Amino acid sequence: xxxxLARFRRFYGSHPLHxxxxxxxxxxxGYILFTFNPKALWNPHAWWQSIAVWxxxxxxxxxxxxxxxxxxxDRLLGIAARRQRRRRRGQLRVPGxxxxxxxxxxSGLTLLMFWPGIVKQGSATYSAATGQTQQPFLGxxxxxxxxxxxxxxxxxxxxxxxxxxxxxxxxNQADQGTDQSADTHPPRHGCTQPKDETAATGSHHDR
Amino acid sequence: xxxxxxxxxRPHEPDCPSDPGGYGLLSRLRRSMDRHRPPGVPLxxxxxxxxxxxxxxxxxxxxxxxxxxxMIITGLLSYMAYAxxxxxALPAHVGWLKLPTFDWPSRxxxxxxxxxxxxxxxxxxxxxxxxxxxxxxxxxxxxxPPARSIAQVLERISLVMLVGGILFExxxxxLFIQYDMIFWFPWHTAHYFGAxxxxxxxxxxxxxxxxxxxxxxxxxxxxxxLRTNREDTRPEPHRPDGLVADxxxxxxxxRRGVLALVGGSALGxxxxxxxxTIGGITRQTVLFLPRGRTHNDGPDDFPINKTAAAAGIDLxxxxxxxxLTLTGGSGPVLLDRAALAAMPQHTARLPIGCVQxxxxxxxxxxVRLADLAAAAGVRAPLSAxxxxxxxxxxxxxxxxxxxxxxxxxxxxxxxxxxxxVNGVDLSLDHGYPARIIVPALPGVHNTKWVSSIDFQAR
Numbered sequence: 001x002x003x004x005l006a007r008f009r010r011f012y013g014s015h016p017l018h019x020x021x022x023x024x025x026x027x028x029x030g031y032i033l034f035t036f037n038p039k040a041l042w043n044p045h046a047w048w049q050s051i052a053v054w055x056x057x058x059x060x061x062x063x064x065x066x067x068x069x070x071x072x073x074d075r076l077l078g079i080a081a082r083r084q085r086r087r088r089r090g091q092l093r094v095p096g097x098x099x100x101x102x103x104x105x106x107s108g109l110t111l112l113m114f115w116p117g118i119v120k121q122g123s124a125t126y127s128a129a130t131g132q133t134q135q136p137f138l139g140x141x142x143x144x145x146x147x148x149x150x151x152x153x154x155x156x157x158x159x160x161x162x163x164x165x166x167x168x169x170x171x172n173q174a175d176q177g178t179d180q181s182a183d184t185h186p187p188r189h190g191c192t193q194p195k196d197e198t199a200a201t202g203s204h205h206d207r
Numbered sequence: 208x209x210x211x212x213x214x215x216x217r218p219h220e221p222d223c224p225s226d227p228g229g230y231g232l233l234s235r236l237r238r239s240m241d242r243h244r245p246p247g248v249p250l251x252x253x254x255x256x257x258x259x260x261x262x263x264x265x266x267x268x269x270x271x272x273x274x275x276x277x278m279i280i281t282g283l284l285s286y287m288a289y290a291x292x293x294x295x296a297l298p299a300h301v302g303w304l305k306l307p308t309f310d311w312p313s314r315x316x317x318x319x320x321x322x323x324x325x326x327x328x329x330x331x332x333x334x335x336x337x338x339x340x341x342x343x344x345x346x347x348x349x350x351x352p353p354a355r356s357i358a359q360v361l362e363r364i365s366l367v368m369l370v371g372g373i374l375f376e377x378x379x380x381x382l383f384i385q386y387d388m389i390f391w392f393p394w395h396t397a398h399y400f401g402a403x404x405x406x407x408x409x410x411x412x413x414x415x416x417x418x419x420x421x422x423x424x425x426x427x428x429x430x431x432x433l434r435t436n437r438e439d440t441r442p443e444p445h446r447p448d449g450l451v452a453d454x455x456x457x458x459x460x461x462r463r464g465v466l467a468l469v470g471g472s473a474l475g476x477x478x479x480x481x482x483x484t485i486g487g488i489t490r491q492t493v494l495f496l497p498r499g500r501t502h503n504d505g506p507d508d509f510p511i512n513k514t515a516a517a518a519g520i521d522l523x524x525x526x527x528x529x530x531l532t533l534t535g536g537s538g539p540v541l542l543d544r545a546a547l548a549a550m551p552q553h554t555a556r557l558p559i560g561c562v563q564x565x566x567x568x569x570x571x572x573x574v575r576l577a578d579l580a581a582a583a584g585v586r587a588p589l590s591a592x593x594x595x596x597x598x599x600x601x602x603x604x605x606x607x608x609x610x611x612x613x614x615x616x617x618x619x620x621x622x623x624x625x626x627x628v629n630g631v632d633l634s635l636d637h638g639y640p641a642r643i644i645v646p647a648l649p650g651v652h653n654t655k656w657v658s659s660i661d662f663q664a665r
Binding site for chain 1 (some may be wrong): 510
């Protein structure tokens with residue numbers, strides 16, 4: 001029995017249950033095709049307006065257009081972030097990458113989902129159905145994008161200020177600490193360590 | 208560590224339900240494909256995110272495993288709400304690919320508003336989750352060769368059904384609720400067929416992957432993930448040819464950050480869309496869908512699904528010459544608007560729930576359908592066929608110039624031919640001189656500009 005199973009696996013590449021699942025699933029798919037009639041899925045006059053083509057095109061659009069596009073954008077952002085890090089080595093470090101990523105994603109997702117209204121696609125059916133026009137949507141999207149990016153910039157600015165202050169506080173306190181208690185504290189708590197690490201220990205070695 | 212060298216690596220797939228290595232019939236083909244790797248296919252080492260892994264994929268998978276069956280059921284319910292036994296659910300011929308036929312209830316009055324609001328609302332909210340799930344597994348798409356055994360070839364085909372199905376449903380759904388009819392095919396056939404292709408792919412996928420999903424979820428504690436910041440975020444344990452990157456970079460975002468980002472996106476979409484169903488003050492945050500907007504503040508200022516102009520309503524036909532024709536009894540009964548207004552008037556506050564997911568609740572008044580049936584001389588009608596003056600039909604979305612109502616819908620205590628809404632006469636766009644309002648009926652079957660009702664006697 002196990003010899004038979006091993007032979008099957010060598011031939012098929014998985015457990016018999018895998019094959020049973022596949023046969024069941026593809027039989028259902030076959031029934032679906034049969035029920036809907038392949039003619040309904042294919043438009044002989046305009047192939048690109050066929051249901052079957054759209055179904056495959058949806059995968060191609062996501063895997064070979066949408067995904068590469070956002071992955072590439074993020075890669076470029078990563079390169080920019082690394083460059084900035086290198087240039088500002090030793091200075092204040094507050095990573096800004098996510099402050100660009102998040103509003104871009106939110107704005108992009110909104111554009112993707114509400115594309116028809118924003119670019120005024122299908123205006124005739126839209127006004128027939130609603131008695132209105134798609135006029136406000138582009139403006140709203142631009143405004144939403146502005147709000148998202150300014151909120152993100154504000155958040156980043158606040159983080160920068162806080163980080164700057166923390167470093168300053170720590171530097172001042174470290175200076176004061178070494179001045180006032182030079183005789184009680186060993187000097188290694190003072191200026192010999194890099195600033196980042198003083199920041200971590202600063203809170204308990206003063207007040 | 209990194210078996211991604213072109214042609215040289217010995218990839219194996221312990222994570223995959225199908226066996227590792229190349230076997231049987233396809234081994235020669237596999238060896239040849241290994242030698243002829245297309246230049247565009249990225250190496251495995253290009254996938255650098257430290258966050259991809261079975262745990263993260265399983266979390267997104269769990270959300271979809273809960274959400275998508277709700278989508279499927281509410282979608283199939285909507286088909287039932289259109290009453291397939293009168294041939295008015297589209298597409299007309301679906302064989303066994305539907306729920307067992309039953310008469311759509313007329314109570315509770317908010318039933319269709321709820322099921323269809325959930326269908327459209329949840330569908331919108333799940334879009335960022337679907338995108339995140341696809342992002343988390345995308346390296347597997349670029350594995351070369353794409354399949355090493357018959358089992359893997361079949362699995363790949365089933366993934367086209369799964370991914371193609373869900374993306375097609377999202378695309379057709381998004382276009383439809385925004386009235387962007389750039390497709391030439393009948394919309395209902397497309398969305399219904401796409402749904403079943405997806406269901407077939409989904410069933411195969413969950414049958415194969417649920418054990419793996421459970422293992423993935425158990426591999427890491429959610430509580431710990433929520434307590435781990437970016438600096439302490441490490442890749443999941445690496446397994447060759449799994450989801451975890453061979454050569455990951457340092458995390459630029461924590462796992463909880465990714466969950467917050469995807470969850471936040473879903474919440475954002477909810478804020479931008481749920482108001483079209485919930486109504487009231489929440490409608491003001493519906494910035495990008497048609498139903499967040501109003502014309503004026505009058506009593507007839509609520510959404511419509513078709514203007515009188517678009518429906519080709521002839522003003523002469525709805526003026527003083529207009530008559531409502533009731534048939535089904537011993538002879539046709541003709542009533543003008545004054546005669547209808549002289550009949551006992553009924554008032555009820557009822558929602559209209561549309562297939563596009565939006566809804567609006569208003570106070571309607573008019574003549575009960577049961578009273579009209581009696582006036583026609585039909586005591587206990589089996590059904591009623593309502594005819595509109597509406598002319599233009601778009602063959603991509605179906606012909607709604609008439610609708611058949613079931614017995615329970617005709618006889619519901621609040622089902623009526625409305626003449627007024629919120630204390631004023633119906634406006635032209637809302638169906639003057641008279642329109643149907645039936646509790647829990649799909650919006651478009653609440654026929655406007657009614658010209659005749661044919662009651663089917665028992």
